[in-house]
Amino acid sequence: MxxxxxxxxxxxxxxxxxxxxxxxxxxxxxxxxxxxxxxxxxxxxxxxxxxxxxxxxxxxxxxxxxxxxxxxxxxxxxxxxxxxxxxxxxxxxxxxxxxxxxxxxxxxxxxxxxxxxxxxxxxxxxxxxxxxxxxxxxxxxxxxxxxxxxxxxxxxxxxxxxxxxxxxxxxxxxxxxxxxxxxxxxxxxxxxxxVLDDEEPPDSEHAKHAGGPGWALAYHGAYEFGGPDAVRELPGGEQWLAVVDGAPADERHLSVHSGHCVELNEADRAAWDAGGHAILNDVTISGxxxxxxxxxxxxxxxxxxxxxxxxxxxxxxxxxxxxxxxxxxxxx
The missing domain is CATH 3.20.20.30 (Luciferase-like domain)
Structure with missing residues (x-):
């Protein structure tokens, strides 16, 4: 490979x-x-x-x-x-x-x-x-x-x-x-x-900035392909949706994709802080x-x-x- x-x-x-x-x-x-x-x-x-x-x-x-x-x-x-x-x-x-x-x-x-x-x-x-x-x-x-x-x-x-x-x-x-x-x-x-150091937790600042943008794809993809119900199944999904739903309906895609694959946007940060970081190793090649x-x-x-x-x-x-x-x- x-x-x-x-x-x-x-x-x-x-x-x-x-x-x-x-x-x-x-x-x-x-x-x-x-x-x-x-x-x-x-x-x-x-x-x-x-x-x-x-x-x-x-x-x-x-x-x-x-x-x-x-x-x-x-x-x-x-x-x-x-x-x-x-x-x-x-x-x-x-x-x-x-x-x-x-x-x-x-x-x-x-x-x-x-x-x-x-x-x-x-x-x-x-x-x-x-x-x-x-x-x-x-x-x-x-x-x-x-x-x-x-x-x-x-x-x-x-x-x-x-x-x-x-x-x-x-x-x-x-x-x-x-x-x-x-x-x-x-x-x-x-x-x-x-790549995390041994004993490094998945919510470290390094993990958040280096692994977080890829982790956020789980939420972006769930929303685009499965809708709000799919997002609610993820940890921190309700907090993520609260931010996205705060935008006008015809501009919610801007809230979803802002910072895509580069940095955590407002919705992503809300989900991360609410415990979403727990699935970092599951949805990315992190560890x-x-x-x-x-x-x-x-x-x-x-x-x-x-x-x-x-x-x-x-x-x-x-x-x-x-x-x-x-x-x-x-x-x-």
Missing amino acids: DIACAFPTALDSPDNIAVAESLGYTRAWVYDTPQQSPDVWMTLALAAQRTERIGLGPGVLVPSLRHPMANAAATATLAALAPGRVSVAFGTGFTGRRAMGYGAVGWKFMDAYLTAYRGLLRGEVVEWEGRRMRMLHPDGHAPARPVEVPVLVAALGPKGNEVARKHGDGLYVTLRLPEFMSEYSWVPYLAWGT TRDQVRRKLADLAARGVTEIVFQPCGPDVRSELARFHEAAGAALV
Whole structure:
């Protein structure tokens, strides 16, 4: 199992990707979340200039945010800047859409989008929105077509699996492990957490800042996919809901997704302080070094081929180093 990393795209992400390369991470994925982040492609271009070996890619692109030609041209540009190092993952959009009040992209749209996107990279004439188009980039404006870049699809259900099998070179997963992932030879799994010191409690300040943002996904996901009743089943769920419900109905998504994967928002802090921290080790890859190693060994045994760790907190270098040391020992 490869050890990769991910970043909620920030202005310091290119520097952090360089740190990850120096520590031995094989790949760095960055999020496509324009409502809270700098542009994903600009960030990856800067990372390409500051690194030599580490793989680079957006993980995951939300297709509704850009025309297929825009993503194809950006992919070709990054492939020129980092030859042989680029992979691209697509997803239907969690925070990348829900933080703006939209639902996920439909799989029919994703299928059509990937058909156009991959055709453009092959140099074909494709149809999009009733018009025919092709990458017209002259020499010096993009690599010659075809531009060979692996594409992964993030999917958890049967419709997504069908699109992933049709268009993908791998399956990108997070939050849970679908049974059909055994059909794929490349399965990155995006995870959050922190390596705790022996005897360190799950409500320490370090755990709160480094593990908390990933822990909060349990509440964000429960609310988006299961509604308020699902949140109430979590410790501190009532306190979390009290904050979110205090916002106007048409703006509650702003309360839910504020600080997503970066820091605890007001609702998250209310749940944490009400005892929600007790499930930190259950909903993230958090724990002592030995506990983290056992979790990673289990993921590898279940078919994950690439663990994608997103560090959080004020000391990203330390979180990257602690996790890589634990993961390396687990996967020897």
